[in-house]
Amino acid sequence: MKCLLCNALIKWHPPIRDLLSLKALRSPRLCKNCRSRFIPLAGGKGCPGCQRQGFNQICPECQAWQERVGFCLSVRACFSYNEAMKEFMHAYKFAGDYRLHQAFSFELTALVKESGAEVVIPLPLHPATQKERGFNQVKGLLECQYQSLLITKDQEKPRPQSVKNRQERLATPQPFRLLSSNKVAGKSVVLVDDVFTTGRTMYHAAELIKDAGCKTICGVTLAN
Numbered sequence: 001m002k003c004l005l006c007n008a009l010i011k012w013h014p015p016i017r018d019l020l021s022l023k024a025l026r027s028p029r030l031c032k033n034c035r036s037r038f039i040p041l042a043g044g045k046g047c048p049g050c051q052r053q054g055f056n057q058i059c060p061e062c063q064a065w066q067e068r069v070g071f072c073l074s075v076r077a078c079f080s081y082n083e084a085m086k087e088f089m090h091a092y093k094f095a096g097d098y099r100l101h102q103a104f105s106f107e108l109t110a111l112v113k114e115s116g117a118e119v120v121i122p123l124p125l126h127p128a129t130q131k132e133r134g135f136n137q138v139k140g141l142l143e144c145q146y147q148s149l150l151i152t153k154d155q156e157k158p159r160p161q162s163v164k165n166r167q168e169r170l171a172t173p174q175p176f177r178l179l180s181s182n183k184v185a186g187k188s189v190v191l192v193d194d195v196f197t198t199g200r201t202m203y204h205a206a207e208l209i210k211d212a213g214c215k216t217i218c219g220v221t222l223a224n
């Protein structure tokens, strides 16, 4: 197996205890060198809402969300959004290298499963973006069952979040529509996205699901 990022050969021997157990074996997709550039956020440290490091209670941004929309969403992330992650996202999303979906799908799927939610909903792309890219990067990272219950409203293709400034991002109108309220009513739901930045996208989605009467809602992202 070669490293997905640098092409170095990965020497991997599954630990004996894994060989003896019945769990599925999975060789690493990144070499040790590449892997060491990504910083895991496991353990749920940081702000209980968004996991921003350096806080042990609700951070000012999550407080602002509480005031803006009336609730604070708990969003967990696998990794910190550092330089390495930015480069990775660029190669995966913007350069459209679909092979890279395997690099972190195991980690993201594990965190989604840990949420224990009954319904897994990946955030959708605008159809034009999806067509351009050829795939939805969030779905590509999921190795578990999910339901595409959110769609992007038929509207002009918005400028990507990444070229907007912070104020513009926060002011974005509701971009999504929920296809079926019945499928989320009374259920525990987890929303999945690739990166959590201002939280606007995630909160838009969460507002729709909450209005439909879900039991609980939380979020999981690859990076924050």
Ligand SMILES: [Zn+2]
Pocket (backbone or CB within 6 Å): 003, 004, 005, 006, 007, 008, 030, 031, 032, 033, 034, 035
């Ligand atoms: Zn590598």
Ligand SMILES: [Zn+2]
Pocket (backbone or CB within 6 Å): 047, 048, 049, 050, 051, 052, 058, 059, 060, 061, 062, 063
């Ligand atoms: Zn926070």
